[in-house]
Amino acid sequence: MAAQPPIRRRRPPAQQRTGAAAVEFAIVAPLFFMMVLGCIEIGRALMVQQVLVNASRVGAREAATLTGTGSSAQTAAVNYAAGASVPGVAASVAPDPTTAEAGDLITVRLSVDFADVSWSPTPWFLSGTTLEAQSVMRKEGFK
Structure with missing residues (x-):
């Protein structure tokens, strides 16, 4: 028995697929x-979190002197x-x-409240989030 060639399906003419890419883009975009x-x-x-960590280290170092x-x-x-474009930071020592x-x-x-430092005018994903950081150092001197 001879092997039969595979059945090939014809693609529909281009006229039947007009607008398909636009619809797909509208769904995925x-x-x-x-x-x-x-x-x-x-x-x-x-x-911003990393800037807060670094800033808290700078503040702790200043306080420890x-x-x-x-x-x-x-x-x-x-x-x-x-200086790192993170305004409105609240600090406590x-x-x-x-x-x-x-x-x-x-x-x-x-x-700092994330809404105050977000580049988006209305943060969607992290609105209402407060970013925090702290550093602890020993006071310098002699006992």
Whole structure:
């Protein structure tokens, strides 16, 4: 028995497929653009989080020095964040570095609302999220 050639199906003429690409694009495009915007927002959030971590280290380092004060540590941290395009950062230092003894732990906490630093005018995915960071260092000096 001889093998029969495979059955070939004919493609429909081009006139019958007009608009198919437009319909497919209309279905896929919104999902694609939402995914791209979500990636941009998450990338911005990660960048801001890293800036907050670095700024809290700068503030903690300032507070841990012998001449450091709570206000100078807050100013150093907020200025670092503002220099990296992250405005509106709230900073707190505990305990007060001027009364801390040598070797005491000093904590600098920073926070910012993501809506204040998002590149999107209305953040979709991370609205209402507060980004936070803290650093802890020992007060310098001799015991």
